Amino acid sequence: MSLPTQPVSHLSAIELESIPRSPSTIHQPVNTNNQSDIPLTTLNSNSQASPSSKVAKARTVIVITCVAVVTGVNSFLNGVLVVATPAIARDLELSVGIVLWPVTIQALTCGCTLLLTGSIADVVGSRHTYLVGNFLQTLTSLACGLSKSGVQLIVFRAFAGIAASLCLTSAVSIINDAFVPGRGRNLAFASMGGGQPVGFGLGLTLGGALTSSIGWVWGFYLSAILNGIVFALSMWQLPEGVGKVESVTWKRLGEEIDWIGALMISAALAMLSYILAIVSTDSSEIHDPGNIVLLTVALVLLVAFVGWMHRQEKRGKPALIPNSLWKDKVFTSICLNVFLVWGSFNAVEQFGNFVLQNIQELSAVQAGVRLSPAIVTGILANILVGLLVHRIRADWIVILSLVLSWSSPLLLALIKPRATYWSFLFPAFLLNPIGADGLFTVSNLLITSRFPMKTQGLAGGVFQTTSQIGKSVGLAVTTLVANDITAGSSSRDKEASPALMQGYRAAFWFLVAINSASLCMSVWGLRRIGTVGKKQD
Numbered sequence: 001m002s003l004p005t006q007p008v009s010h011l012s013a014i015e016l017e018s019i020p021r022s023p024s025t026i027h028q029p030v031n032t033n034n035q036s037d038i039p040l041t042t043l044n045s046n047s048q049a050s051p052s053s054k055v056a057k058a059r060t061v062i063v064i065t066c067v068a069v070v071t072g073v074n075s076f077l078n079g080v081l082v083v084a085t086p087a088i089a090r091d092l093e094l095s096v097g098i099v100l101w102p103v104t105i106q107a108l109t110c111g112c113t114l115l116l117t118g119s120i121a122d123v124v125g126s127r128h129t130y131l132v133g134n135f136l137q138t139l140t141s142l143a144c145g146l147s148k149s150g151v152q153l154i155v156f157r158a159f160a161g162i163a164a165s166l167c168l169t170s171a172v173s174i175i176n177d178a179f180v181p182g183r184g185r186n187l188a189f190a191s192m193g194g195g196q197p198v199g200f201g202l203g204l205t206l207g208g209a210l211t212s213s214i215g216w217v218w219g220f221y222l223s224a225i226l227n228g229i230v231f232a233l234s235m236w237q238l239p240e241g242v243g244k245v246e247s248v249t250w251k252r253l254g255e256e257i258d259w260i261g262a263l264m265i266s267a268a269l270a271m272l273s274y275i276l277a278i279v280s281t282d283s284s285e286i287h288d289p290g291n292i293v294l295l296t297v298a299l300v301l302l303v304a305f306v307g308w309m310h311r312q313e314k315r316g317k318p319a320l321i322p323n324s325l326w327k328d329k330v331f332t333s334i335c336l337n338v339f340l341v342w343g344s345f346n347a348v349e350q351f352g353n354f355v356l357q358n359i360q361e362l363s364a365v366q367a368g369v370r371l372s373p374a375i376v377t378g379i380l381a382n383i384l385v386g387l388l389v390h391r392i393r394a395d396w397i398v399i400l401s402l403v404l405s406w407s408s409p410l411l412l413a414l415i416k417p418r419a420t421y422w423s424f425l426f427p428a429f430l431l432n433p434i435g436a437d438g439l440f441t442v443s444n445l446l447i448t449s450r451f452p453m454k455t456q457g458l459a460g461g462v463f464q465t466t467s468q469i470g471k472s473v474g475l476a477v478t479t480l481v482a483n484d485i486t487a488g489s490s491s492r493d494k495e496a497s498p499a500l501m502q503g504y505r506a507a508f509w510f511l512v513a514i515n516s517a518s519l520c521m522s523v524w525g526l527r528r529i530g531t532v533g534k535k536q537d
Contacts (some may be wrong), residue, residue, distance in 0.1 A: 062237045063178045064191045067171045069230045070134055072195030072202075073223050074164045077141070078103070079203020080219035082353060083364040084211045091216075092150040101154050104277060109161030110168070111468040112269045115320055116262040117162075118169035123256050126173035131234060133166025138227040145220030168464040172444065174238075183390065189444040190386030196440075200349065201375035201433075208364035258312060261320035264305045271298035273472065280476040283484065333525020334443045335466050340518040341402065342467040343474020344511045345436040348408055349374070350475060351482070351507050352429060359417050359497050359504070370421055373430040381437040394442045395526040402522055405435030406515040413508035417501050435515070440467075445532040474514070482507040 081088070081103045088094065088102060121129040140160035147153040171192055179185035203219070210218045271294045278285045285291055305321075312319035326332050349371065356367040385397060408431045415424040447463060486494055486503030493499065 060179075060184055060188075062233065063174065064188050066130075066230055066234045066238060067174060067188065068191040068195040069226060070130075070137065070167045070195075071171060071192055072199030073137070073141075073226050073230075074167070075196040075199035076203040076206075077160075077219060077223050078106075079200040079205075080207035080210070080216065081203075082350065083204055083207040083368055084216035084219065087211045087216050088153070092147070092153060094150045102150075102157050105154055106157045106161040106164065107468055107472060108270065108273050109158045110165045111161075111273070111465060111472065112266045113162050113165040114169060114465040114468065115265060116257075117165045119257045119262065119318075119320065120253075121166075121170045121173060123252055126170040126177065127238060129166050130170035130174060130238075131231065133163050133170065134227060134231045134234060136160075136163035137167065138224050138231055139163075141220045141224035141227060145217040145224065165464075172463065183387075186389050186441070186445065187383075187386040190382040190389075190437075190441045192440075192444070198375050198378045200346075201372060201378060204349070204353070204371045205368040205375070208366075208368035212363070212365050256318055258318040258320040261305060261308050261312065264301050264308060265320065268298045268301035268305065271295070271301075276473070276476045280480045280483075283480065329525055330446065330529060333521055334446060336521050336525075337398070337439055337518050338443055338463070338466045339470040339473070340514050340521070341405070341435050341439050342470035343472075343478075344409065344470075344514045344518070345405070345432060345474075346471045347474045347478040347507070347511055348412065348428070348432045351478065351504055351511075352412060352425065352432075354500070355412070355415070355504055356425070358500055370425060371429055373426060374433045377430050378433040378437055381434045382441060385438050385441045389442060389445060390531055392531065394446065394529050394532045395522065398439055398442055398522050398526055399519065401438030402435045402515065402519045404431050405433070406512070406519060408432040409508045409511035409515060413505055413512060415505075417497060435518075442532065446529070474511075478507045478510055481510045 085103060094101075117129065117133075137160065140156050140163055143156040144153055144160065147156060175185060175188045175192065179188055206222075207216070207219055210216060275286075275291055275295050275298070278288075278291060286295075306323065309319050309321055309323050313322045313324065353367055353371060356362045356370055357364065362370070381401070385401075389397060408428045411424045411428040411431075415428075419425070444463065482503035484503075485506040486499050489499035489502050491499035491502075
């Protein structure tokens with residue numbers, strides 16, 4: 001079966017987001033001032049300094065490793081699938097219509113369950129939630145590798161998305177509970193942020209090598225092995241006091257989680273995700289009556305969700321995403337920035353890969369090696385931000401990192417099809433991760449310093465949902481731009497390099513505009529926020 005060489009969407013879930021507060025804090029106004037210098041005990045009456053201090057001194061490496069590896073392995077598989085998709089389609093005889101579902105279904109189920117799993121983590125405890133998610137990731141990775149059909153692979157990848165959402169939402173709470181504000185927490189968040197782009201880059205590099213040698217299934221087997229090791233390490237060494245909550249009862253699960261709101265927003269996101277996935281590959285599909293009905297229902301659910309949040313907040317009951325939250329300019333700016341930057345980051349990686357394989361006709365292994373500079377930059381960016389974030393103003397860090405990453409799509413937009421790797425591609429791939437990594441660490445520290453510990457599991461779900469939205473919409477819309485320009489090309493052969501390159505170039509200019517909008521948003525929303533992540537007295 002021949003696969004289309006024209007770019008197609010690697011669409012995941014489309015998600016909305018916000019950080020809700022628990023019933024006990026729902027009527028408390030959100031403080032828009034910088035709270036990074038306020039002792040943690042003023043934000044969380046349930047936190048205890050001694051366990052945090054003990055963990056920070058004795059088991060810092062264990063906690064950071066567990067969080068970084070689990071989030072990184074999830075991104076590693078995404079990278080493997082990007083370069084292995086043609087081989088998977090051949091081996092499992094996937095039709096063109098579902099060839100990308102092994103890639104997209106995981107992000108779809110992850111994005112649609114992040115807010116719900118965040119709420120559950122706040123009730124049952126982040127340690128238990130993390131361990132369950134880690135165990136499920138191990139099983140689903142192994143199951144994906146053992147899949148004998150496309151249907152089996154897609155189903156197991158769907159369950160893998162739910163497992164990933166359990167890990168991502170609980171990871172933020174674990175870091176906040178294990179580390180007092182200061183250098184240790186800064187480095188932990190930097191490691192968590194770095195795990196994602198670094199894992200993706202390693203997946204791109206190793207994915208090509210594995211696919212060309214022992215087989216793409218070993219990408220899943222390696223993931224299962226790493227997840228299994230981290231699960232055993234976490235069971236043995238992750239302190240019992242991390243993420244511990246009061247006794248869990250069915251009454252608490254029923255009363256402290258906004259189940260109706262979670263179901264409404266999850267259903268709306270699932271429908272919107274499906275519609276965007278269909279439209280991004282063929283824009284005429286928007287006129288299909290069935291798709292129109294789904295889109296209408298999704299929009300009605302979104303409006304109803306806003307009304308439900310108003311009702312819950314007014315009555316002092318659990319609200320998944322209180323509407324008043326958006327009055328905080330800093331938080332709103334962070335969410336919009338993460339949405340834009342992560343969309344651009346992933347789209348640059350993907351379309352840069354298209355240039356390497358479809359235009360310069362390199363193999364998957366060769367393309368993976370040329371994308372590897374992003375790994376080094378991702379590691380260095382996270383280390384530097386983690387070390388400097390409590391010394392340098394956060395808005396300066398974000399703006400500088402965004403300016404550097406803004407240059408990446410610009411270089412690719414100006415590239416000549418047969419240009420040498422070192423002239424355009426190398427600096428573009430080198431600069432691309434800096435904005436996403438710098439913003440990720442700073443944003444996590446800002447968010448967790450502004451909200452109570454009790455709702456930080458859900459806050460983690462919201463923040464991760466934001467990045468998932470960006471990745472989904474960014475890839476889908478960029479693909480739509482590229483496909484439309486290619487379709488309108490004067491070249492007769494729409495799958496030839498000249499027509500494809502016109503689409504890719506338009507996509508890169510679109511990403512330049514996205515990065516410019518993010519830069520403007522940072523200058524407006526994050527100015528004078530000061531330093532974050534300072535150690536508390």
